[in-house]
Amino acid sequence: MFTLILPELIVILTAFLILGVDLFVSEKNRVVLAPLTLVGLGAATAAIFFQMPEAGALFGGRFAVDSVTWWFKFLFILSTGITIALSLDMLDGRKVLENAQTPRLRFRGEYYTILLFTLSGMMFLVSARDLITLYVSLELATIPLFVLASWKRDGNAGEAGLKYVIMGALASALLLYGFSLLYGLTGQTDLHAISQGLTPSPLLWLAVALIVSGIGFKMTIVPFHFWAAEVYQGAPTPITAYLSVASKGAGLALMFQLFFRVFGGFFKDWQIAIAVFAALTMTLGNLGAIVQNNIKRFMAFSAISQAGYMIMGFLGPQKESIASMIFYMWVYVITNLAVFGVIIFHSNQTGKEEITDYRGLAQTNPLMALGMMLGLFGLAGIPPLSGFVGKFFLFSIASATGFHWLVAVAAVNSTISLYYYLRIVRQMYIEPPAAGAKALEVSPVLGFTVTTTVLASVALGVFPFFYNIVNAQTSGWMSLFVK
Amino acid sequence: MGLVSWLVLLPFLTTVAVVLTPASKSRNIRWVAALGTGAHLLLTAFVTWKYWQAASPDFPSMKTALATKLYLVERMPWFESMGIQYFVGLDGISMAMIILTSIIIFTGVMASWNVEVRTKEFFALLLTLVTGVFGVFVSFDLFLFFVFYELAVLPMYLLIGVWGTGPKEYSAMKLTLMLMVGSAFILVGILALYHVSGTHSFDLITLGQATYDSDFQRWVFPMLFVGFGVLGALYPFHTWSPDGHASAPTAVSMLHAGVLMKLGGYGALRIAVYLLPQGAQYWGLFFMAVTTINILYGSFGAITQKDLKYFTAYSSVSHCGFVLFGVAALNMMSFKGAIIQMFSHGIMTGLFFGLIGMVYGRTHTRIIPEMGGLAKVMPWLATCFYIAGLASLGLPGFSGFVAESSVFLGGFFGNPWHDITAMRILTLLATCSVVVTAVYVLRGLAKVFAGPITDAHFEHLTDATLTERISTGMLVATLAVVGLMPGTLINLIESSVYPLVNRLHAIGGKF
DSSP: OGGGGHHHHHHHHHHHHHHHHHHHSOTGGGGGHHHHHHHHHHHHHHHHHHHTTOOEEEGGGTEEEOHHHHHHHHHHHHHHHHHHHHHHHHHHOOGGGTTOOSOOOOOHHHHHHHHHHHHHHHHHHHHBOBHHHHHHHHHHHHHHHHHHHTTTOSHHHHHHHHHHHHHHHHHHHHHHHHHHHHHHHHSOOBHHHHHHHOOOOHHHHHHHHHHHHHHHHHHTOTTSOTTHHHHHHHSOHHHHHHIIIIIHHHHHHHHIIIIIIITGGGHHHHHHHHHHHHHHHHHHHHHHHHTOOBHHHHHHHHHHHHHHHHGGGGGSOOTTHHHHHHHHHHHHHHHHHHHHHHHHHHHHHHOOOBGGGGTTHHHHSHHHHHHHHHHHHHHHTOTTSHHHHHHHHHHHHHHHTTOHHHHHHHHHHHHHHHHHHHHHHIIIIISOOOTTOOOOOOOHHHHHHHHHHHHHHHHHHHOOHHHHHHHHHHTTTGGGTOO | OOHHHHHHHHHHHHHHHHHHSOTTOHHHHHHHHHHHHHHHHHHHHHHHHHHHHHHGGGTGGGGGOSSOOOEEEEEEESSGGGTOEEEEEEOHHHHHHHHHHHHHHHHHHHHTTTOOTTHHHHHHHHHHHHHHHHHHHHBOBHHHHHHHHHHHHTHHHHHHHHHOOSSHHHHHHHHHHHHHHHHHHHHHHHHHHHHHHOSOOOBHHHHHHSOOOHHHHHHHHHHHHHHHHHHTTOTTSOTHHHHHHHHSOHHHHHHIIIIIHHHHHHHIIIIIIHHOHHHHHHHHHHHHHHHHHHHHHHHHHHHHOOBHHHHHHHHHHHHHHHHHHHHHHOSHHHHHHHHHHHHHHHHHHHHHHHHHHHHHHHHSOOBGGGOOOGGGTOHHHHHHHHHHHHHHTTOTTSHHHHHHHHHHHHHHHOOTTSOHHHHHHHHHHHHHHHHHHHHHHHHHHHHHHSSSOOOGGGGGOOOOOHHHHHHHHHHHHHHHHHHHOHHHHHHHHHHHHHHHHHHIIIIIOOO
């Protein structure tokens, strides 16, 4: 039974271990912290593999493990690991990057520790089976992110941090209010018990509305997305990447917890609202992205529109819903991190973040440009990349539930998104390089990360096993909650 | 790996080979591309022979068949839980299209022998695109079909954007976005078919056995037809075509007008009409009217053009209109005409764009009034141009005549579901375009090639090089062979057209 919580324990122990080691080693030797963190993450992954066929509950049912939690935890660990790989150059400042333009990030030890804390929060979040545990783990996942977002300590970072804290606090407050209404309605804190006790009433709809706005903040669902652009711009780029993947994954996990576990009985009632939110989110996110010139703000709006596609999976109790959403989240995380890998590589070397700064990249650094293009096409959903397969499955759910109009909106939105992704491709491939532009140096870790993520994003779309495994394990999951 | 997979795999492997060839040796890259596509031509010939052997005994029985029969089929589960398979095979229509594509890509590579800027990327993208096209023609699983369909469209953006001329970024973006919106509608249609059929399969044959109620057919059919129509230059969604073709480099125009636009007509026939006969009957006359506008608008548009590429692009809009007109007229004759027109127009327009590229490479102008008397310095190119022009106005002896006359006869015969008078009026209107075509083709050719040389610069221009002669010669020969012996091509496709018509009668009935 103890093994059920082992992955979380490993992550937390690693966090404290890093904090301790950080105290006793000199600045020069702090390069060992990153490998140490990665070893911890590897051990946690192994622990999940080890527990894999086992499902069960601990602490009187407040903490439980099942098929869906495995896949989310893997995802969180993976995105944390890749984020650390992407941060390495900025934290350790390898020799090859001495001419790098971006100032180094300081306080490595704290950086890894805080990242691990937010990871543990996310992992607890998927396993929580009780309103209190759920809320506490959500805060554990969110509060460290406020710190990370303002890590750079300049004007933009300050704005990002403050905006994130205020909006985040507001969202948490709304969510908590919603939770308290749920408790008031049923007198229970256990998620399963609440779902049994709920009957339709105006108060319930109020609770749902409050909870939706709280989740909307995490998932950047329109109209709760306002914080995203500034926070993404001000945060250090690896943290921007992390926010766009792991934080969104946590939002999706939270939606799984509340919408399937708690409100699963009211599928018909919230279906149409989800469709409207999805349509709004993808459309406004896309329209916002068209006018951006800063690549990080651009990725913020791109991430907003992706959230719109993701929640299409909640439209109907289809057999494939769970697998489709988890699969798409994986694909999105991997593809988005590939794109961020190139962005970090580019801004590390040039210190620039405008879209026009990418001109001629295909001629100076053809492989990185190719990686970026494949990543962007993956996000746009172009076959045979996995982004297409993932979107196709999600669209299929909308189609199966009769929301053909939403499929049309979503498919046209994919075209709009292709327009702005092509803006970057155009800079890289069509525009000539600036006069005197030389090939930028690719650090081994970024080169490796971008290569593997791009290859993975292609492979997930071409080879079906990953989807098949996820589907085999999770296809029965929803029937427990949704009738 | 069976034969049909190789049809797709070979261009893909050629792409890989091109990518692996060192970029500094642009000559080697061209040779790799030429060898790959040349080998594909041989492979296609072999596959055609195999197909013929397998399929010809079944020809008589296909007259009453309700489902199209596939040969050299390969199936493999893919995303199994969704019912998605790797399912490829050939029927007569796809066989004809494969032959067309194989010829066009080989001649296209020959015609791009002088691409010196970023040669490697150019050929890699061109071959990726053609991999997608071959994939579309052999796929009988709609998911796989769609994957290849988009793969065939997207490389166009870079091909036009990087190697194009004129307002290339604008044209490239316009083309990509319009085609992608088209494919968005196709996606909606495909998913709707999948879920409503209840077959849990994307397999075209299985989907064809399901029944769809007529309301459903009525709204899905136009989605699919218009979605494919965008790529087939259906009025008023054709506006990407003149800009795109005018800006594209030679081989890309050849491939795009020659093959890619055919995906539109192919998809409309293969998926929309095949699966939704009642929808086709409901919308047939409407789309006949729209495509009549297509035909007339394209040919009148061509009259006013001064730029040779715009001129040909508008004439393509008109000729692709015949394809969709034939599809919308819903009878045996018109379907056959539409398919022959796809083939014939593919070859003809490939020839046109190839020649324009060759002439432009010499004169550095495409403006018709600025040229004159070129036949004196480039007799080979001029002769080929005349042949292409005469074929495009439907001169008997070339494939265009066979195609257009079948489409018109089909339209004139009418079908049981639509008012015969209306169909005949539309057909007569469409026929008028042939006269208009004659006007613009003859006038344009006379200005460019006949008469005295107008500009002293032109006197030192050279005639076609060896690769250019191979390229144009092959296309001219194909035009003539199909024109003189249309029976071979008709036999090839006929057996696969019967099921389409039989389904209209059996499943459709009166709505």
